[in-house]
Amino acid sequence: MNSLHSSTDVGANMNIEAALAWPALALVFAGVFAGLWNANRKRMHLLGFGVGFFALFLAMTVVIAAPCANQPVITTGLHLLACISVMAIVWGSLQRLNQRTPIFAMCTLSVFSSALLYLALENAEQEVALLVHNEASGLLFAIGAVLLWTARTTNMLDRILVWTMSLLAIFSLLRPIVLFYLQTGPASLVQHKIEASAASFVLFMVLTAMLGGVHVAIAIHEAIDIRHGSKRTDPVSGFLDQRTFELTGERALA
Structure with missing residues (x-):
């Protein structure tokens, strides 16, 4: 979801096979959520997760596999695709809890940051472009985290x-902020800058794995609850079946 400029920072220090692990991971999660949604299409939040991780797969594949595609228009499009990825995942997370998603505000932030990113790249302001991309992604994740927290x-x-x-x-x-500090430091810090960029790449990949893993665990937990719930209810009326009704009564009287 992040680091559209990671290819320029990390490309010389990571081989293509290792770098493609990130989009490959995103594609796996996209396939898992697509399969889970296909099994029960009423669970629309799973579709949001699938779209989010697939958008991440597309963005990171282009960034890593084609680092020469650094034209302002292409980079801006990839930034917008990364924003869509975050918004889809946040929407799915909130939809599952019946929370409203501020789609208009998130879309406005994405479009506005894309315009700023394009202008920065047109004027060869790489530092500004890096700042805009990361800050936009961070704000989108922050919105999701805050709204999920308010669900209590x-x-x-x-x-x-x-x-x-x-x-x-x-x-x-x-x-x-970290990369700016290392970049403006003495020449001896250049290697540290490269190491910090590579470390951030790995860190974001690990966090992506955590994000997808938690969502998969939640989806499986929901599927188990739905399956057990369907066994405890009459398929026609939706009320508790006789056996479950008796057990519930016995527990209430115990």
Whole structure:
């Protein structure tokens, strides 16, 4: 979801096979969520997760596999695709909890940041472009984390999801600051800058794996609940079946 400029920072230090692990991971999650949604198409939030991770797969594949595609228009389009990825995942997370998603505000932020990114690249302001991209992604994740937190869910997986999105927001917001500091330091810090960029690439990949893993765990937990719930209810009326009704009564009287 982040680091559209990672290819220029990390490309010389990571071979193409290792770099493609990130989009490959995103594609796996997209396939998993597509399969889960196909099994129960009423769970629309799973479609949001699938679209989000597939958009990430497309963006990162172009960034890593074709680092020469650094024209302002292409880079801006990839930034917008990354924003769509975050928005789709945030929408799915909030939709599952019946929370409203500020789509208009998030779309406005994405379009506005895309315009700023294009202008920065047109004027060869790479530092500004890096700042705009990371800050926009961080703000989108921050919106999702805050809204999920306000849902006050007691589910442990939802709490882990809030922390994961919070970490993605924090690292996205802080990454440009760290790289700017290393870049403006003495020449001896150039190697440290490269190492920091590579470390941030790996870190974001790990956080992406955490984000997808938590969502998969939540989806599986929901599927189990739905399956068990369907066994406890009459398929026609929707009321508790006789056996479940008797057990519930016995527990209430115990």
